Amino acid sequence: MEYNYNAIEQKWRNRWAERKTYQVEQDANKQKFYVLDMFPYPSGAGLHVGHPLGYIASDVYARYKRLQGFNVLHPMGYDSFGLPAEQYAIQTGQHPELTTKENIARYRDQLDKIGFSYDWSREVRTSSPEYYKWTQWIFIELFNSWYDKTTDKAMPISELVATFEKNGNANINAVSDQEEVFSSEEWNNYSEEKKEAVLQNYRLTYLADSWVNWCPALGTVLANDEVVNGVSERGGHPVEQKLMRQWSMRIKAYAERLLTGLEGLEWTDSIKDIQRNWIGKSKGASVQFQLKDSANAIEVFTTRPDTIFGVSFLVLAPEHPLVDSITTNENKEAVAAYKQNAALKSERDRQSDVKNVTGQITGAKAIHPFTGAEVDIWIADYVLASYGTGAVMAVPCGDQRDWDFATHFAIPIKNIFEDKDISKAAYTEKDAVIANSDFLSGLEAKVAIEKAIEAIEQKGIGKGKTNYRLRDAVFSRQRYWGEPFPIYYKNGLPQTIAVEHLPIVLPEVEKYLPTEDGQPPLGNATVWAWDTVANQVVENSKIDHQTVFPLELNTMPGWAGSSWYFLRYTDPNNTQAFASKEAVDYWKNVDLYMGGSEHATGHLLYARFWTKFLFDCGYIPFDEPFKKMINQGMILGRSSFVYRNEQGKYVSKNKLTGNETPIHVDISLVDNDKLDTEGFKKWRADFANAEFILEDDGSYVCGFEIEKMSKSKYNVQTPDELVEKFGADTLRCYEMFLGPVEQAKPWDTKGINGVSNFLRKLWRLFQIDENGLAHLSTDAPNKESLKSLHKTIKKVSEDLERFSFNTVVSNFMICVNELTEQKCNNKAILEQLVVLVSPYAPHIAEELWEKMGNGTTSVTQAQFPTFNEEFLVESTIEYPVSFNGKMRFKAALSATLSPKEVEEIVINSPEAA
RNA sequence: GCGGAUGUGGUGAAAUUGGUAGACACGCUAGACUUAGGAUCUAGUGCCGAGAGGUGUGCGGGUUCGAGUCCCUCCAUCCGCACCA
Numbered sequence: 001m002e003y004n005y006n007a008i009e010q011k012w013r014n015r016w017a018e019r020k021t022y023q024v025e026q027d028a029n030k031q032k033f034y035v036l037d038m039f040p041y042p043s044g045a046g047l048h049v050g051h052p053l054g055y056i057a058s059d060v061y062a063r064y065k066r067l068q069g070f071n072v073l074h075p076m077g078y079d080s081f082g083l084p085a086e087q088y089a090i091q092t093g094q095h096p097e098l099t100t101k102e103n104i105a106r107y108r109d110q111l112d113k114i115g116f117s118y119d120w121s122r123e124v125r126t127s128s129p130e131y132y133k134w135t136q137w138i139f140i141e142l143f144n145s146w147y148d149k150t151t152d153k154a155m156p157i158s159e160l161v162a163t164f165e166k167n168g169n170a171n172i173n174a175v176s177d178q179e180e181v182f183s184s185e186e187w188n189n190y191s192e193e194k195k196e197a198v199l200q201n202y203r204l205t206y207l208a209d210s211w212v213n214w215c216p217a218l219g220t221v222l223a224n225d226e227v228v229n230g231v232s233e234r235g236g237h238p239v240e241q242k243l244m245r246q247w248s249m250r251i252k253a254y255a256e257r258l259l260t261g262l263e264g265l266e267w268t269d270s271i272k273d274i275q276r277n278w279i280g281k282s283k284g285a286s287v288q289f290q291l292k293d294s295a296n297a298i299e300v301f302t303t304r305p306d307t308i309f310g311v312s313f314l315v316l317a318p319e320h321p322l323v324d325s326i327t328t329n330e331n332k333e334a335v336a337a338y339k340q341n342a343a344l345k346s347e348r349d350r351q352s353d354v355k356n357v358t359g360q361i362t363g364a365k366a367i368h369p370f371t372g373a374e375v376d377i378w379i380a381d382y383v384l385a386s387y388g389t390g391a392v393m394a395v396p397c398g399d400q401r402d403w404d405f406a407t408h409f410a411i412p413i414k415n416i417f418e419d420k421d422i423s424k425a426a427y428t429e430k431d432a433v434i435a436n437s438d439f440l441s442g443l444e445a446k447v448a449i450e451k452a453i454e455a456i457e458q459k460g461i462g463k464g465k466t467n468y469r470l471r472d473a474v475f476s477r478q479r480y481w482g483e484p485f486p487i488y489y490k491n492g493l494p495q496t497i498a499v500e501h502l503p504i505v506l507p508e509v510e511k512y513l514p515t516e517d518g519q520p521p522l523g524n525a526t527v528w529a530w531d532t533v534a535n536q537v538v539e540n541s542k543i544d545h546q547t548v549f550p551l552e553l554n555t556m557p558g559w560a561g562s563s564w565y566f567l568r569y570t571d572p573n574n575t576q577a578f579a580s581k582e583a584v585d586y587w588k589n590v591d592l593y594m595g596g597s598e599h600a601t602g603h604l605l606y607a608r609f610w611t612k613f614l615f616d617c618g619y620i621p622f623d624e625p626f627k628k629m630i631n632q633g634m635i636l637g638r639s640s641f642v643y644r645n646e647q648g649k650y651v652s653k654n655k656l657t658g659n660e661t662p663i664h665v666d667i668s669l670v671d672n673d674k675l676d677t678e679g680f681k682k683w684r685a686d687f688a689n690a691e692f693i694l695e696d697d698g699s700y701v702c703g704f705e706i707e708k709m710s711k712s713k714y715n716v717q718t719p720d721e722l723v724e725k726f727g728a729d730t731l732r733c734y735e736m737f738l739g740p741v742e743q744a745k746p747w748d749t750k751g752i753n754g755v756s757n758f759l760r761k762l763w764r765l766f767q768i769d770e771n772g773l774a775h776l777s778t779d780a781p782n783k784e785s786l787k788s789l790h791k792t793i794k795k796v797s798e799d800l801e802r803f804s805f806n807t808v809v810s811n812f813m814i815c816v817n818e819l820t821e822q823k824c825n826n827k828a829i830l831e832q833l834v835v836l837v838s839p840y841a842p843h844i845a846e847e848l849w850e851k852m853g854n855g856t857t858s859v860t861q862a863q864f865p866t867f868n869e870e871f872l873v874e875s876t877i878e879y880p881v882s883f884n885g886k887m888r889f890k891a892a893l894s895a896t897l898s899p900k901e902v903e904e905i906v907i908n909s910p911e912a913a
Numbered sequence: 914g915c916g917g918a919u920g921u922g923g924u925g926a927a928a929u930u931g932g933u934a935g936a937c938a939c940g941c942u943a944g945a946c947u948u949a950g951g952a953u954c955u956a957g958u959g960c961c962g963a964g965a966g967g968u969g970u971g972c973g974g975g976u977u978c979g980a981g982u983c984c985c986u987c988c989a990u991c992c993g994c995a996c997c998a
Contacts, residue, residue, distance in 0.1 A: 270917045274993050277916065282997070302998060315998090382996040392998045400914090401996055469997055600993075725951095737938075739925060744991085751925065753951065754938045760952095798929070807927065810937035817937090 003763035005727030009843040022117045030071035035062040038595030042103035045711040047110040050635035058594040063839035067864035075569040077124035086481040089512045096481040126561030133503035134578035136486040146202040147175040147253035154616040175253035177201040204250045214242035220478040225602040247475040255468040266628040274600040280469025287462035289366040301388030306448035309437035310395040310416040313376045318342040319385035328363030342381040357408040400426045480521035482555030488530035522553040563610040593626035633744035637715030640670040641703040651693045653701040666714040675700040706746045729841035737809040774851045776827040786871040788818040794867040832865040
């Protein structure tokens, strides 16, 4: 009987659903294993062949772990808040919820066809109120917490308030923006507004006026990771700096723990490095420079306190708060002009202008703390207001930027390094011996740094300090399709809404655009006020600022819901908590996380932050969300092009003259680079009367390019057609066979026949007759077949353990080829082979499993075969190696021996003795 | 500029610890069979050479009995960061 994959796959899809084969429950007797895919945003384009690559790999692994007896949690859901649905709503008026639902249905349909072993009873959607209720709850928890540096964890804000009432804030060691020190009396006499303003400096999520990345085209602010090269990540629109009152997350509080936590993670070095880089820790010192004509001092941050005797001027960021007050009269105009110029420059201009040295002297002078010399104070936009203290001590001999600046403005450069030439460039290595530096002279830089910090601290003008480049993350978005904040405003002060009244459900609006006076889209809602008596959302008209108050108009960013979703899967329908204690204690964190590396500085950092926070609060027993991560590479599309010339004719590739414009053409109209010209004419109205300049053989040859798959490039390969044509099992094996999952590669179906053949050969081994019966031998298996099988078991388990998904398929092929050649139809052998193959090709495995007489059980309940070395040993070859004039024997390292075994053979060889 | 990764046939790629480089598959060549198929089977296929043989993992060195693998220099490609003091 032929291998009819369509019928078989249909049959098992239904059975799995009926039997709830992949539903898992907590089971204290079984060890858990949590395999998770990054959940997708359900876009209108549907799933393309790139999506399933990671999903298939993780599904293979989940199935493998299940066969090993683990209780495997393998869920799926949707990151369903997002921009495209909202933009579609703006254009068409269709509610984003509707669009999202339709897209999810399509995704689900596509996913089901590929045979994933997801437990769909645990599906989560970030846009469902039952889910975002708990996103809102976490927000409130953050609002009600502050970071205590002494205990190095988040603590309840109520304890902080209690301390303020008793002792003021003098002994509080917090991560905060609070600079003012107050006593308990002062605190107790503060107004409510003042108290809240102070608390905002401590809360882990807070409202503050801050410089944010404002994207006028998108009409919203963006987090740093959403801005790439000065333009928005989505859409590539320009981004400018704007001072706005926004919610922020005090992620900086976790900078050090986010850094050290990386060490224990099995992530790739490159992702860890990207995060390290993003956090950007640097050690150094802060030093105060007293102003000559004022009581004020300028605090600078430096990583090279050892070079302090090389300071020849100070530079402030143009936005530095002291600039205006210190500038001398004769420089006022020039400084103001420089400041204005700097403010007008966009991020992008500033970046492209790096090589251009600019600056302006303020006329003010500071006193060098050790030499007492007067040093000029400049402003320049190479100093960033948002890093360190917004001021630097310039050491031109040791810093290239300072050197460039000094050279440009003809400022004398003092050399404080022994035997180093600084006439052409600064000497920036940390290996020089310091000279001309009083008590630091003669010391090596490393020693000098410590000595300098000591001296600075002794003088009381600064201290050793660590700085992080990581900024607090802006948490407000001026959008409709996101989580509403559980916040209302009383006298302008933010108030939280108690968890029992959550969720605060997204209100209906007539327009999804911002309001005319620039308010976020929720400003269009007419039922968007909070009644503190009835504890519900009521009409805006009822706002009286006594019992009914306005609600927050911003919504949360896309990363809010995705920062904790892995926790929700452990207990997705809980209405009393984000997840029960028992559930998170049992399932714990994700053992294997599969997803793209593009989330390195976004989702992956924020999820780690929230996990650490929830850990601090005692809600979860771990402080890292994802233990092991694999980053699947992007599958690229192969776009096809037609070329239109100036006369409007379409020119075939080999007839091009160079003056034609390439136009993307739908890849479904192209076969083997040849265009279906009739189909092309029908494709779009403007091509209906297309005229062609063809090849000599009368065909039209298209050009191609490897690009990211996207709807607009008409190069999207959906998995559906391949499932239809070859079957899901073939698609699964083929995607794994393509190469290492981590690697980006263009999609290409050339090799799919080979994989398809493999499954057919596997089918044929079972000699299934016209009545669908397998003809297998129950005799004792022969040695040769046992060897083939066990060689494969060994290889496959080793390869799966090291996540080498592609080589596994090759080993299956070798095994099937060998068994075919051996004419093996032994039941005991083939049964184990079926189990072995089932993670890759679950449908055919189930069918064969059934045909072997295991009708009542599923192959998913089988045991993963164990490797028995006794079937392999005789396959080793020994060969002589000439070594130091003696002859020795060493075993050839065929795949069948472990290093230990090889060692033994070397020792036991008579010649070696 | 800094940090990370990668570099192997016509193609996708294997080679886990330094031990027969190119497994497995695509493609290609020749043949067999046929109900002519995107079917199956057989043989061949790194490069040079008729052959014996030589040569070969981005370039150039080094360590080693032995290097795709370890070390150094350089080159190329990709990714991340980028006036971060």
